[in-house]
Amino acid sequence: MEFTNKKPFIAGNWKMHMTIAEARSLVLEITDAAASLPDAVMTVIPPYTALSDTAEVIKESPVLLGAQNIFWEEKGAFTGEVSPAMLKDAGCTCVIIGHSERRQYFGETDETVNKKIRAALRHGLMPILCIGESLKEREKDLTLDKIHTQLEEGLKDFSPEEFSEIVIAYEPLWAIGTGLTATPEQAQDVHAFIREECAQRYGNEVSGCAIILYGGSVKPANTFSLMQENDINGALVGGAALKAESFIEITKEAVRAFKKKWQL
Numbered sequence: 001m002e003f004t005n006k007k008p009f010i011a012g013n014w015k016m017h018m019t020i021a022e023a024r025s026l027v028l029e030i031t032d033a034a035a036s037l038p039d040a041v042m043t044v045i046p047p048y049t050a051l052s053d054t055a056e057v058i059k060e061s062p063v064l065l066g067a068q069n070i071f072w073e074e075k076g077a078f079t080g081e082v083s084p085a086m087l088k089d090a091g092c093t094c095v096i097i098g099h100s101e102r103r104q105y106f107g108e109t110d111e112t113v114n115k116k117i118r119a120a121l122r123h124g125l126m127p128i129l130c131i132g133e134s135l136k137e138r139e140k141d142l143t144l145d146k147i148h149t150q151l152e153e154g155l156k157d158f159s160p161e162e163f164s165e166i167v168i169a170y171e172p173l174w175a176i177g178t179g180l181t182a183t184p185e186q187a188q189d190v191h192a193f194i195r196e197e198c199a200q201r202y203g204n205e206v207s208g209c210a211i212i213l214y215g216g217s218v219k220p221a222n223t224f225s226l227m228q229e230n231d232i233n234g235a236l237v238g239g240a241a242l243k244a245e246s247f248i249e250i251t252k253e254a255v256r257a258f259k260k261k262w263q264l
Contacts, residue, residue, distance in 0.1 A: 003041065005211050006262050008227060008254035009167065009234030011043040011066060011128065012241025013096060013215075014050075023050035024057055029244030031061040037248075038062070039255045039264070041234070044241075045096060048082060055091025066094040066128065069102060072112070072119040084123035094126035096236075098154060100173045110153030117154065121162055128167045128236065129154055130215070131194075135174035143172075144193055151197050160202040167211045168194060169236040175216030177238060184225045184232075187214050191231035220249040227257035 003009070018026065023046050034042050045066035046054050055065050067090075071081035087095060097120065098113035113129065120127040131150040133143040147170075155163065170190050175181050182190075191212050199207035214226055215236030226232055235254065240246040258264065 003211065005209060005233040006258065006264070007039060007041055008251070008258050009041045009043070009211050009213060010237065010247075010251045010254055011045060011094075011169075011213065011234070012237045012247050013045045013068065013099070014047060014241060015068070015101070015238065016047060017242055018046055018050055020050050020053050023047075023054050026242070026244055027054050027057045027063070030247060031058055031063050033244070033248040033251075034061050034063045037251055037255060039258070040251045042247075042251055043094060045094075048090075051087070051090040051092065059091070064093045065091050066096060067092045068096050068099070070095045070097060070116050070120055070125070072115040084119050084125055087125060088123055092125060094128055094167070095120050096128045096130060096169075098150075099130045100132055100171055100176060104173075110150055113150075113154045114156050117158070117166065121165055126165060126167060128169050128213070130169045130171055130236070132171040132173050132216075138172065138174060143190065147190060147193060148197060151194065151201075155201065160206045163198065163202050164206055164209065167213060168198075169213040169215045170194060171215035171236060177217070179217055181217045181219075181222050181226075182214070184229050187216075187226055188229035188231055191229065195231050218250060220246055220253055223250045223253035224257045227254045228261050230261070 043064040043066050067087045097116045102108040117127045133146040137146050172182050194212055195207050211233045213234045213236045214232050218235045218237045219240050
């Protein structure tokens, strides 16, 4: 699979939805469409219980498999946790780390995010690092301060080579599951800031190639306008990823936007 920020990376986070049977049905529709969408990277991220069955369905397709969380230890007495090796064994290529819901409801911190990213990289899993501000922080003009801190602590002590394996997803908390979406201009401003922050740490060449996704009530209707922005390289999709039709349409709109943006 070729990873480039000139090819939209569309990841569907199913969260706590889908039984095994429902997951198989959904991903069958997605894999059927993926064959006709070679200009996009499509990734499905089911709950743990459906990982192996989903992997079986997508094994002959270009669709990638991701997990929603990871633990940093290799094995041991950590009831309820899942190790990097277990995710690899289930067929995963990538893993979400630091999603706002994990931070909000389960005590995820920038320190634990850092440890999880290192564990994922150690096992050849692509981390999707999630960062973003709350509505209160945006209203107080603290968005960039929050993003700076999350990048500073979450990416602490990673080399440029390690950073090049990490995908970043900007997800404003106030736009997740609310129906609200950052305007393309708002999203681009933060994405450009993220890229500049990464350039200061890892250099312009590495930062310029970084894949930075937007996540926050992404739908077919707003995908094209978001994906036209220079520093938006794809989407982390929530609710709209639970229906094949909308997830596929988002992918098609992203491809259409990229072809126009990059004159492909």
